[in-house]
Amino acid sequence: xxxxxxxxxxxxxxxxxxxxxxxxxxxxxxxxxxxxxxxxxxxxxxxxxxxxxxxxxxxxxxxxxxxxxxxxxxxxxxxxxxxxxxxxxxxxxxxxxxxxxxxxxxxxxxxxxxxxxxxxxxxxxxxxxxxxxxxxxxxxxxxxxxxxxxxxxxxxxxxxxxxxxxxxxxxxxxxxxxxxxxxxxxxxxxxxxxxxxxxxxxxxxxxxxxxxxxxxxxxxxxxxxxxxxxxxxxxxxxxxxxxxxxxxxxxxxxxxxxxxxxxxxxxxxxxxxxxxxxxxxxxxxxxxxxxxxxxxxxxxxxxxxxxxxxxxxxxxxxxxxxxxxxxxxxxxxxxxxxxxxxxxxxxxxxxxxxxxxxxxxxxxxxxxxxxxxxxxxxxxxxxxxxxxxxxx
Numbered sequence: 001x002x003x004x005x006x007x008x009x010x011x012x013x014x015x016x017x018x019x020x021x022x023x024x025x026x027x028x029x030x031x032x033x034x035x036x037x038x039x040x041x042x043x044x045x046x047x048x049x050x051x052x053x054x055x056x057x058x059x060x061x062x063x064x065x066x067x068x069x070x071x072x073x074x075x076x077x078x079x080x081x082x083x084x085x086x087x088x089x090x091x092x093x094x095x096x097x098x099x100x101x102x103x104x105x106x107x108x109x110x111x112x113x114x115x116x117x118x119x120x121x122x123x124x125x126x127x128x129x130x131x132x133x134x135x136x137x138x139x140x141x142x143x144x145x146x147x148x149x150x151x152x153x154x155x156x157x158x159x160x161x162x163x164x165x166x167x168x169x170x171x172x173x174x175x176x177x178x179x180x181x182x183x184x185x186x187x188x189x190x191x192x193x194x195x196x197x198x199x200x201x202x203x204x205x206x207x208x209x210x211x212x213x214x215x216x217x218x219x220x221x222x223x224x225x226x227x228x229x230x231x232x233x234x235x236x237x238x239x240x241x242x243x244x245x246x247x248x249x250x251x252x253x254x255x256x257x258x259x260x261x262x263x264x265x266x267x268x269x270x271x272x273x274x275x276x277x278x279x280x281x282x283x284x285x286x287x288x289x290x291x292x293x294x295x296x297x298x299x300x301x302x303x304x305x306x307x308x309x310x311x312x313x314x315x316x317x318x319x320x321x322x323x324x325x326x327x328x329x330x331x332x333x334x335x336x337x338x339x340x341x342x343x344x345x346x347x348x349x350x351x352x353x354x355x356x357x358x359x360x361x362x363x364x365x366x367x368x369x370x371x372x373x374x375x376x377x378x379x380x381x382x383x384x385x386x387x388x389x390x391x392x
Contacts (some may be wrong), residue, residue: 021085021118021244022320023313024078025328031075032331036338036371038067039155040364043346044356046194050122050154051346052310057356065275066268067068070309072158077306079162080240083173092170103163106390107156115154115338116140121347136308145222155339161230167238174239188242192252196259198243202303205235206296213295232299236306243310248315257311264308267301333389334374341374342367 042049045061073165087095118274139150146152151243153160175181190197212228220226253260274294286292297321346363354362379385386392 009342020320021081021250021314021318023310023317023323024081024244027309027313027316028078029324029331030325031071031078032335033368034067034071035205035335036368037344037364038064038071039339039342040346043342043363044261044360046100050118050343051350052124053350053356053361055091055356057360060356060360061339062272062275066271066301069271069298070305073233073302074306074309075158075239076162076165077240077310079165080108080237081244082240082242083166083169083237084244087173093173096167099163099166101387102390103159103166103363105161106332106388107153107159109150109388110156110159110336111153112140114153114336115156116150117340118343119146119150119152119156119331121343125347130340131220153221156336157223159336160223161221161233162237165234169234169238169241171173172238176245177350185242185245189246189252190250192243196263197255198253198256198307199260199263199300199304201235201239204234205303206299208235209295209299226270232233235273236303239303239306243337253307253311255317257308257315260304260308260311263304264301267297267304270297271301329391330372330375330380333379334371336389337374338367338371345370 041057041060041064043051043058044055045064046056047061050160065353082097086098090098117133117135120133121129123136124130136150142149143151146154176185208231209228212231216225216228218225221227221229224232243253274290274297278290278294342363345366346359349359349363351364352359379389379391
């Protein structure tokens with residue numbers, strides 16, 4: 001099989017530092033908005049979460065099973081791509097310092113200010129009584145990790161992992177800029193130029209999980225016992241960096257988008273077939289080969305759906321819009337805020353017994369409105385808050 005044509009771009013043409021991939025910005029905005037609806041959906045599915053409705057929706061569960069395999073990996077891919085462009089404009093030491101400002105400071109702020117209300121409302125919804133929020137808040141400084149204690153990063157695990165990925169990946173990114181790194185990228189170009197060539201990176205991801213999951217089987221987001229999932233996402237982060245590092249890669253991904261889409265559809269159908277079978281044959285959940293089939297298909301679905309999103313995004317979304325700069329700035333503080341807003345609003349609205357869909361729509365709408373309002377009216381306009389929320 002011959003490699004596909006890669007347009008008229010020269011093979012080693014690097015992505016210019018001044019050129020912006022608007023499609024990545026659009027996809028980032030879309031992903032984080034989807035996250036809000038996903039986390040509202042967590043109230044109404046059987047999986048454990050911070051506040052829960054007594055009424056459950058199997059339909060929501062079907063949607064969220066797929067979204068679980070797509071939403072965060074795509075954000076890690078986009079973050080890896082953004083890292084490439086950041087390192088085209090600044091030194092490695094400057095990049096590390098910028099990551100401290102944009103990631104570490106908001107993480108620490110979030111762990112002491114944004115996350116504790118989630119734990120408080122979870123505790124009182126479970127019948128634990130406090131004299132006041134201040135009475136509860138003292139327990140944060142016991143520094144006992146959640147769930148036994150009140151010290152956690154909760155949904156900010158993404159920021160914690162991204163901060164660590166950025167720092168520990170600097171030697172790799174430095175090497176990729178060297179002559180030997182360039183030769184490695186030449187080999188990557190040759191592989192992905194074949195039809196469906198980029199799909200084979202899923203084998204690397206699967207292999208990493210085959211090695212690590214027996215020791216770290218659960219996705220905990222707690223770092224110390226989450227090394228399989230930690231490696232899973234850093235491999236996708238690295239994939240994002242590599243696959244934007246040459247303009248020819250952009251064209252290849254756009255040209256092969258239908259291949260990636262078909263691979264996504266096949267693994268999606270397999271996902272729902274497995275899920276349906278497990279519903280009727282629950283004993284299969286304890287069978288090793290059934291777990292392996294589910295996991296391998298899920299890992300492939302993740303990578304294939306990310307590739308399809310990037311390929312179609314570059315083809316149809318890589319164009320500016322007057323609103324994009326505003327949206328792109330706002331999604332980061334929106335992400336930091338949204339889950340706490342959902343938990344607080346959801347706690348009170350669940351008392352009204354609005355039903356699954358009434359509750360889902362009302363909590364989603366109010367959480368979106370409050371999160372956007374807090375950013376637009378408060379965070380955006382107060383300089384110390386801009387720093388604490390990672391804004392420039």
